[in-house]
Amino acid sequence: MTTDSDSGIGLPGDIDADVEAIRTGADELEQLRLTLTGQTEETDTQFRSAAGEFTDLLAWDIGAAAADELILWEDTVQALAYGAATLRQWAQDVEKYRSERASIERRYDEARAMTPAHKTVPMGTTNQLREEHQGHWNTLMEQAVEARESLSNGPSADALARMASSGFLTGTQLSYFGDSYPGMLPDGLPDQADDPATVNTWWNSMTEEEQEEMLAAHPELLRSLDGIPSAVRDQLNRDHLDDEIERMEEEIAALEQENEDRPSSPGARISTGATNFEIEELNEDLGVLRELKSGLQAPPEGSLYHEEKFLLALDTEGQGRAIVAHGNPDTADNVATHVPGTTATWQKIDEQMPRGEQLAQNASDVDDDADTSAITWIGYDAPQSLGAASSHHATNAAEELSGFQEGLRATHQKGSPSHNTVIGHSYGSTVIGHTAQSEHGLDADNYVFVGSPGVGASHSDKLGIPSENIYATQAENDRIDRATGKSHDIDPTSEEFGATVFDAKSGTKGESFPFGKAHSEYFKEGNHSVVNMGYIIAGVEPPEGWSAR
Known part of the structure; x- marks a missing residue:
């Protein structure tokens, strides 16, 4: 499981893992899943919508399949989704371990360079670095067990959460497991403290009608919530941009009217000056918002x-x-x-x-x-x-x-x-x-x-x-x-x-x-x-x- 060691500090050999080969395997599993579900790489929609394309591909009429056949197909798609994600997570874990190992070896080399030629690196420094490495190695071995169990028996809720947090499972893919792992969904509305993967899983667990209801009821929350799709946030924030432009225009008009209605007096002139300063600041902000709105439109010729x-x-x-x-x-x-x-x-x-x-x-x-x-x-x-x-x-x-x-x-x-x-x-x-x-x-x-x-x-x-x-x-x-x-x-x-x-x-x-x-x-x-x-x-x-x- 390890390679031969050539570490000056005396660390055991590196983990015998080819990260690029692991990622290639993940890509192949993912491509197979996309093929089975009839999806292009332009979208990752729910797999039931692909029944027609799958039927054409394998002459298996999923749309009219018996319940146990449909479950088998869905189980296959689930297995491919988390199989690819598990491999990508393992590749990332190996890379992180190697980064930590390289840091330990560099610090040992620095300590050795600072040590007189006729002496060795202080044993306290060496032991501290070896203990640090042992901690990283133990973590990697725990992750190896998790990967093996996920590939053999399916992922645990903790493994799913970690893969989602790493970005290796989308909210749509996580929704495949929603019935098995309801604890991954928040109770009620999510908030800024929730993991974005959890937020995205919650969003994808709803029907389009339910999503529309949420947009109407909670635009302030959803427009800035990490884990909500970009197209959804964009529409909510464009609506908010229009509201902000209108609000500032109304505030400026009200302040200008206040100046007109103010009687002439020395004290009034001071108040007018302060109001004019406020109007000037609002006009600057309004100009930024109008420019932003213009910049968000379809790119102009020559853009x-x-x-x-x-x-x-x-x-x-x-x-x-x-x-x-x-x-x-x-x-x-x-x-x-x-x-x-x-x-x-x-x-x-x-x-x-x-x-x-x-x-x-x-x-x-x-x-x-x-x-x-x-x-x-x-x-x-x-x-x-x-x-x-x-x-x-x-x-x-x-x-x-x-x-x-x-x-x-x-x-x-x-x-x-x-x-x-x-x-x-x-x-x-x-x-x-x-x-x-x-x-x-x-x-x-x-x-x-x-x-x-x-x-x-x-x-x-x-x-x-x-x-x-x-x-x-x-x-x-x-x-x-x-x-x-x-x-x-x-x-x-x-x-x-x-x-x-x-x-x-x-x-x-x-x-x-x-x-x-x-x-x-x-x-x-x-x-x-x-x-x-x-x-x-x-x-x-x-x-x-x-x-x-």
Whole structure:
């Protein structure tokens, strides 16, 4: 079960498992399930609707089948669904163990390098690292037992929940097991504390009529709830956008009328000035909302990326929230989430959306056979000044970013999980780093750090995914280097950090306090950085390899 060991610390051999072969097996099971149910990869609907296509394929009239034959067919589809999910979960478990093992070996090598040549690494350090490895190994062996039992006897409720949380079972697929595992559904309405996979299972357990009733009764809850399908959230948030435009228009009209009705006096002039200031702020916010509504319409002629947009969140209270997807993440093969940094608020959505559009277009240029979605995520309270030196904004954002990424997994409709990338610009990279290291974790295939002040980690192997899937770039003229190595740990483009560094244009020299204009030029059309990010999002190696700075 293990390979021979060549570890300097004396660890046992690595687990003898070929992750790519395991994933290939999962893909083959999934393809068989899609064939049996007559589904294309464009949708993952309930399998009973495929009876006609299945009859044509195998000359077995499922529509008129006896009850025991129908149960056999449904059992087969269930087995294929959780068989594929079990293999994908096991592959992920092996990768996580190997990432932890690599971290232990690196730390041992660092300790050995700091130890005088005539001495050995202190036994206390060695034993501590070996004990840490033993804990990870024991966890992997427990997961191996779970995988074996799931493949032999069907999954337990805990195994189903773990596979759903990892994004390897969709809500529709989980509904196959609803009668057997009713405890997976919430009692009554779900809320923000519920796992997105649970929310999605609840949504898919209802009839269309029941869903319509929920939409009418609870739009405020559902429009921002991770695990609700993107198309549903989009419609609810567009309705909310219209309501917000109307509300602000009415507030402005009322304030203007208040000014007209106010008698002339010295005190009245002060009140009028204050009202005018309020009107000015409301007009600015109203302009943002109108621009957002226009930007959500069908792409105009000459638009960079022609896929439909989805408004996944909108909240205008305080710093608010605004999340827009370029392309449907529920049906995309590749999904990118861009996390902006300092000064991001809901009012910045109009200036941030072109960055998402640029990311989507570059990924599509790399692989035009794949469907791509790039998301602009203003989903946290970003620092509004150089108080970004503090990590508490990033710590506070962890639960929301983690939940959003889990929601993308839960609502994904294709048989195979999408290839997900999270991109953090400036302080947004710090948010990603803290989320990845938090108790919530960050479910993505790649992390990308752009113009980063640091991610709260001294090495890429602390972030929970293989180091080869972590990327970083910094422009030569980006003065963010004034902030790295201070409050948020080392520069992620440094050799010591261990990420793959890719090229960016040098950028404009000087200008704009505090980090220069180059700090905001990474996403401009034609910049090497956004071109390279397109390759990362698409999961394709660039023609000449990654260009190190």
